[in-house]
Amino acid sequence: MKTASERRAALNRLVESRTVTRVSPPLLLPAGPFFDLAGEEFGRALLLTTASTGIEYCLRPDFTLPIAQTYIEDGLVGVPAAYTYLGTIFRQQDGLPVEFEQAGLELLGQPDAGNALDQVLTFARWALAIYDINAPFVRLGGVGLFESFLAAADISPAWQARIRHRFGHPDAMARVMERLSIPRERNAVEAPDGREAVIEIVTDAMLQGGLSLVGGRTPEEVADRYIEKQALDAAPLSDGTLQLLQDYLEVEDSAPAALDRIWSLTAAAGLDIEEPIQIVRNHAAALQALSPKADVIFDASFSPRLDYYTGVVFEMTNDEGEVLASGGEYDRLLDRLGASQPVPASGCALWVDRLEQEATR
Amino acid sequence: MNTSLTTLGNGPMPGPSPIAGGGLVLAVPSKGRLEELTRKAFTNARMAIARPGGARAYIGAIKGQPHVTVRFYPAGEIARGLIHGSVDIGVTGTDLIHEAAENGPENVVFVRGLGFGEADVVVAVPDSWIDVTHMADLADVASDFRARHGRWLRVATKYVNLTRRFFAEYGIAEYRIVESAGATEAAPAAGSADLIVDITSTGSTLSANALRVLDDGVILKSEANLIVSRTADWTPLRKAQLEAFFSVLGGVPAGISTLL
Numbered sequence: 285m286k287t288a289s290e291r292r293a294a295l296n297r298l299v300e301s302r303t304v305t306r307v308s309p310p311l312l313l314p315a316g317p318f319f320d321l322a323g324e325e326f327g328r329a330l331l332l333t334t335a336s337t338g339i340e341y342c343l344r345p346d347f348t349l350p351i352a353q354t355y356i357e358d359g360l361v362g363v364p365a366a367y368t369y370l371g372t373i374f375r376q377q378d379g380l381p382v383e384f385e386q387a388g389l390e391l392l393g394q395p396d397a398g399n400a401l402d403q404v405l406t407f408a409r410w411a412l413a414i415y416d417i418n419a420p421f422v423r424l425g426g427v428g429l430f431e432s433f434l435a436a437a438d439i440s441p442a443w444q445a446r447i448r449h450r451f452g453h454p455d456a457m458a459r460v461m462e463r464l465s466i467p468r469e470r471n472a473v474e475a476p477d478g479r480e481a482v483i484e485i486v487t488d489a490m491l492q493g494g495l496s497l498v499g500g501r502t503p504e505e506v507a508d509r510y511i512e513k514q515a516l517d518a519a520p521l522s523d524g525t526l527q528l529l530q531d532y533l534e535v536e537d538s539a540p541a542a543l544d545r546i547w548s549l550t551a552a553a554g555l556d557i558e559e560p561i562q563i564v565r566n567h568a569a570a571l572q573a574l575s576p577k578a579d580v581i582f583d584a585s586f587s588p589r590l591d592y593y594t595g596v597v598f599e600m601t602n603d604e605g606e607v608l609a610s611g612g613e614y615d616r617l618l619d620r621l622g623a624s625q626p627v628p629a630s631g632c633a634l635w636v637d638r639l640e641q642e643a644t645r
Numbered sequence: 646m647n648t649s650l651t652t653l654g655n656g657p658m659p660g661p662s663p664i665a666g667g668g669l670v671l672a673v674p675s676k677g678r679l680e681e682l683t684r685k686a687f688t689n690a691r692m693a694i695a696r697p698g699g700a701r702a703y704i705g706a707i708k709g710q711p712h713v714t715v716r717f718y719p720a721g722e723i724a725r726g727l728i729h730g731s732v733d734i735g736v737t738g739t740d741l742i743h744e745a746a747e748n749g750p751e752n753v754v755f756v757r758g759l760g761f762g763e764a765d766v767v768v769a770v771p772d773s774w775i776d777v778t779h780m781a782d783l784a785d786v787a788s789d790f791r792a793r794h795g796r797w798l799r800v801a802t803k804y805v806n807l808t809r810r811f812f813a814e815y816g817i818a819e820y821r822i823v824e825s826a827g828a829t830e831a832a833p834a835a836g837s838a839d840l841i842v843d844i845t846s847t848g849s850t851l852s853a854n855a856l857r858v859l860d861d862g863v864i865l866k867s868e869a870n871l872i873v874s875r876t877a878d879w880t881p882l883r884k885a886q887l888e889a890f891f892s893v894l895g896g897v898p899a900g901i902s903t904l905l
Contacts, residue, residue: 323797325818328747328809379747449788449816456816459781482775489773493855494834501774501786501839505793509786510776589818 286416291643294414295636298407299368299387306368309350315340321349321620322590329375343374348631351390352621361623365392370636385636387411388611390629392618397628398563401596401613402570408600408609408632409574415643419577420600420608424539424568425586427451428595428613429546429560433532436555438525442512447529452587461530464520482507528553535584539568542582567596592616595630602642609634667882668712669890672726672735675703675717679869682761683736690894710893712886721745728752730876733887740766740844740867744804754873754904756897762869764846766804768811768862771833771840772855779860780815783840787819790839797821801829801838804864808842811864830854871897879905 286294300306316339319327330342344350347369355365370387389407394400412420430451434444443464450456486503490496497503521529531549535542543565550557564582572580578600588597588610597612611632618627673687673694674680687694687707694715696705705715718726724741726732728749736759742749743766770777777783790798798820802808805822812820823838830850832838842864845851851858873887884902891897 319821320797323818324809324820324822325813327821328806445788446785449784453816455814456781456784459815463781486773486775489775489855490771493771493773495771495773495855496836499836500794500833501790503773506774506776513776513782589816591819 286414286643288640288644291414291640295370295387295411298410298414299370299389301368304366304368304389306370307351307354308369308371309344309347309354311344311372312341313344313350315342317349317353317621318342318345321592321617325589329377331374331376331381344371345373345375347371347373347386347388347633348390348617349621352392352618352629355392356618356621356623360393361618361625361627362393364394366390366394367392386633387636388631388633390631392629393627394630397595397613397615397630398566400628401567401630404611404630404632405567405571405598406574408598408611408634409571411634412575412600412608412639415639417602417608417639417642418575419579420575420602421605422571422575422578422580422598422600423586424564424571424580424582425452425597425612426560426564426582426584426595427587427593427597429557429564430532430584430587432557432560433546433550433555436550436557437528437553439521439529440516442516443521449591452585452589454585457533457585461526464526479507479511482510486510524553533585536581539572539580539582540565542584543568546584564596571598588612590614592620598632602638606638607635608638608642667880667886668714669733669883669886670714670716670726670731671707671890672716672718672723672732672737673705674720674723674736676700676719679720679736679738679762680717683759683869686736686759686761687894690896692894710890713890724749727872727874728876730874730878733874733877733883734890735872735874736869737872738762738764738867739870740764740804740807740865742870742872743807743865747806747810749806752874752876754875754901756871756873756891756901759869759871762867764844764867765858765863766807766842766844766865766867767851767858768864769830769841769843769845769851769856769858772852772857774857777859780817780862783859784815784817787817791819798840799823799838800840800842801825801832802842803829804842804844807864811842830856873901873905875905877905 315330315332318330330345332340332342334340351367367390372383373386374381374383389404391400391404431448434448446460450460483503486506490503532546535545543561547561568580568582587593592614593612594615595613599610600608602608609632613630615628617629673683684694692707694705694707696702703717705717707713707715720737721741723732723735723737724745727735728746742753777786787798800808800820801823803825805824808822825832829841829843831854832841887902891901
């Protein structure tokens with residue numbers, strides 16, 4: 285048995301290994317970028333303070349954003365980088381401020397994205413092993429796979445966007461399914477003939493309401509979405525496609541079985557998403573090989589509620605369902621932060637306090 | 646000067662901390678229509694609240710209820726007092742309990758609605774947004790708003806907690822709240838927000854500002870409520886006094902104190 289300080293020393297060695305750069309972003313960070321990236325939903329977890337200039341700052345709630353931001357600001361876009369961290373983060377939880385320790389890895393701009401993800405999985409696995417956690421519950425999700433599935437299925441782009449947007453939010457997804465299965469009654473407003481007529485009506489209404497025609501939603505935007513919505517409500521998905529979508533989202537099983545099921549579902553419907561399925565299969569197999577005793581589940585509906593996640597995502601939890609490690613691929617993150625070119629990214633975060641708790645259980 | 650607290654004011658006030666040996670703090674709204682209707686409700690229950698110092702006094706009493714100290718506070722203050730336990734019993738709006746703290750409702754017991762101060766906290770969009778009738782539409786608009794306009798969809802409100810919770814239920818994450826202290830309904834026309842979350846009783850202010858409540862956009866139906874704090878220090882003596890107070894007041898089932 286290791287002691288707490290031995291475990292601590294081992295974790296320190298992991299984040300300071302020779303192939304990575306350990307970084308420590310400031311504790312006090314401008315809050316704006318966090319709101320910009322993740323919106324109000326994440327914003328409610330921030331511990332805020334306001335400078336006398338009115339600018340809001342927050343206590344470091346996360347490492348990924350400041351690390352990615354510094355990478356861009358330092359002009360490293362395009363250069364492969366591997367960062368680790370270990371330190372305190374601060375969040376509001378149930379209305380109370382809480383501090384946690386978090387450790388993690390960020391791989392940015394790596395030439396082989398698949399290899400990078402396997403390194404992330406290995407890192408998480410090693411960290412858990414330091415705390416004698418050898419049979420975690422592992423849940424994998426496929427954001428990229430779901431996007432490929434939507435693109436291959438017979439679903440109009442407008443519905444694709446609506447469905448994709450609700451991925452990872454079971455309630456919102458259930459509501460959109462309901463909306464898809466029952467054609468809704470038409471809008472109360474009489475449908476005028478052409479787009480021009482609708483634009484005119486909306487323009488009049490905006491002017492009457494004292495709204496500016498620029499700066500916010502424009503009359504064209506409202507009119508186009510109105511017309512699109514009428515068309516979508518009139519022509520929801522075919523019963524077959526809707527059933528396929530529902531069956532897909534319900535898949536949750538040990539990874540090989542789940543992916544076989546998705547393959548047979550989609551193949552039967554004539555969709556070819558073999559390649560994205562194979563990608564998830566390989567990562568699942570790598571993960572299973574790393575931790576033979578772990579329960580590796582693929583859950584087709586699992587995704588973090590942050591739209592910069594792209595490929596494979598995962599979380600490792602304890603018996604109580606508390607997250608010990610989570611992460612995945614987020615190729616859209618650096619683009620969101622203003623990188624001049626696409627930068628593949630993957631990483632994970634570890635909840636150190638929970639790991640230590642598991643070790644002493 | 647020896648200012649013994651018992652000599653301050655001229656009401657039948659107990660000592661500085663009525664809690665020490667028992668006694669209850671009842672907080673009621675200090676001004677406006679809410680004060681008037683609250684005092685009327687207590688008068689109707691034959692528990693008239695005296696405010697000896699007039700409209701500027703912050704302490705009152707109820708005849709025949711020596712254990713009860715009445716405090717006149719702004720309605721928002723009452724909500725915070727109930728949540729933190731410095732007020733034992735209070736009259737305030739449901740909306741304010743929800744808004745004062747994320748865990749507000751868990752820290753109080755709503756004893757009963759008082760039938761006044763009724764108003765809804767609602768999501769309202771410009772009437773000209775003919776494509777947006779439900780929260781699901783708003784979710785769609787929010788999802789690509791930033792890509793179209795280079796900024797987040799902005800929601801003006803003073804109900805930050807309620808808005809965040811309600812929007813999260815509908816899977817809407819891509820927006821920013823613009824905190825608004827007053828005249829929220831004017832924010833869309835002023836260009837400081839795209840839509841609002843606000844309280845409305847008749848809807849006339851909203852329609853005067855060319856705003857429309859979404860079909861499923863009622864976040865909370867609020868009214869003035871008789872509320873008990875869960876976080877106050879409830880000794881057996883004070884629980885007994887609470888039961889006694891409610892039995893005189895009437896209209897409250899016995900056994901509220903067992904919930905504390």
